Amino acid sequence: MLVQAIMTSPAITVTASCSVAEAAKLMLDNRISGLPVVDANGALVGIVSEGDFLRRSELNTERKRSWLLEWLTSPGKIAAEYVRTHGRRVEEVMTSPVSAIAPTAPISDAVKLMERQDIKRLPVVADGRLVGIVARSDLLRGLSQALPASPVCAGDAQIQAAVEAELARQSWSRNGFIHCHVADGVAELTGTIFDERERLAARVAAENVAGVASVRDLLVWIDPYYGIALPPPDAEASQA
Structure with a gap:
């Protein structure tokens, strides 16, 4: 079975300039946990997921270190974390670059990639443009279709x-x-x-x-x- 047989298409997307609030609302309204980020030409530039919103200043969930760890951590790393916890635009919190897969790839390749990188979804790209997304729920749907619906009579x-x-x-x-x-x-x-x-x-x-x-x-x-x-x-x- 190929990725194109189970992927969700078209995928719901956001642009890099979209606000974090708009992205969060879009995920909640559509009951999805991640959004591919595309540019004006439909090319994939990143992905934003619920995991990117775990540590936010609004929730008081920023990473807190002891004074020793704070001293040992580079200022650049602390600055990058500040952007992710306080950023207002998707481009400031999204993951980039992001792994993708072709629609003609076998599902087994998608599963290997998801397991290797410990991710829950993969954007599907063809000719440089986003054409869909395959998530764990899509794999579950494919499994339900592949399982036999009723017993088969045999000797x-x-x-x-x-x-x-x-x-x-x-x-x-x-x-x-x-x-x-x-x-x-x-x-x-x-x-x-x-x-x-x-x-x-x-x-x-x-x-x-x-x-x-x-x-x-x-x-x-x-x-x-x-x-x-x-x-x-x-x-x-x-x-x-």
């Missing part, structure tokens, strides 16, 4: 083959120690695991296969250090 053999194929693709289960048998839509997981985290991963792999009604966990965990085998939780439940 037990077909379901079992699909579960086994998914397990075979994963490095943590490619060793062949985890097996699956499906009867009446119930996927029964058997075999051995050497890390308890593999148990949940195997359940998730089975649950995500269309047609699986439920999963029965009969996986035996073997402690790799002591060689002690612990019974599976579903087996303990059936004996109770």
Whole structure:
């Protein structure tokens, strides 16, 4: 899936000369947490978000340092912080330069960029002009569209083959120690695991296969250090 399939377009924008009050009102009125900043030609010049308004003189939330830290901090840094906490125009508080992504880029590239830079939104730029924005809410919308809306009818053999194929693709289960048998839509997981985290991963792999009604966990965990085998939780439940 490409970015252009889930991005919000056109994006709500502001100009650098816009006031902080106008930008804040625009975000509140549209229930959004960030605004791309563009010039007269529609080119991206920055971004302003709710995070830029956390430390403001009006809220008495400016950064306060001890006298020692104040003495150790450069005057230039303190001056820059003063501008961000007291600035009245968007250009004085916005983040610039800002990362952007192309509409034809895969969603995975957008997610990597957002994770690497710890940001919540990415402007989408084509031919030097802003064409949209992709935020975490857009990713959530894309996920809801991609998830199956209703169960798919399939035979037990077909379901079992699909579960086994998914397990075979994963490095943590490619060793062949985890097996699956499906009867009446119930996927029964058997075999051995050497890390308890593999148990949940195997359940998730089975649950995500269309047609699986439920999963029965009969996986035996073997402690790799002591060689002690612990019974599976579903087996303990059936004996109770």
